Amino acid sequence: MIHLTESAATHIRNYITNRGKGEGIRVGVKTSGCSGLAYVLEFVDNIDQHDQIFENFGVKIFIDPKSLVYINGLEMDYVKNGLNEGFEFNNPNKKGECGCGESFTV
Template sequence: MFSIPGKPPVTITPAAEARIARLMAERGASGLRIGLKKGGCAGMEYTMELADTPSPNDEVVEQGAARVLIAPTAQMFLFGTEIDYHTGLLDSGFRFVNPNVTDTCGCGESIRFEPLEGSAARRDG
């Protein structure tokens, strides 16, 4: 993982911690796995699933009774992200405050990252 010694790669707000712990307890899960996939109008989307066991290459972040498992392919894109859980009158859900995101779509479900140095997307652009 791209990390700083002594500092977790992602932070979890108390609201997100409570929600993750509750989901884990209700479903008997080992953690909430977070990843990324191609899709949406901005190019990438967050994925979340309850996991029975951590995968060998998952980055594990534990806080209280909550455990977040970061999929290997998402680790460099999620470094520095704050995971929050918002409850409102019209909607509720996890929110990611990610300093690595360079653009989002209008609906807020899709994100874009700056192409990495030396990548084909960077050379073509």
């Protein structure tokens, strides 16, 4: 299960509306950084038959089976803090992260 906060869902929904197309977003992981894994976000225009699909606040989240193992239970929030804004990931599977916070390990 993947959870979006209302703030994250609103941000994603606005981007899809402005983009003019899209089924939702894909959340996944890739090998990267000094800790091993990094989050990947992309718009979904074509649904893969193997994707797991979750929906929060009217936004569809697509996860490929390989990534779901690492991010099952993930909560995504969208926060604005001063001039900075972006997604924050609360992953219950994370065991550690690199010093810059760009990658994590499970």
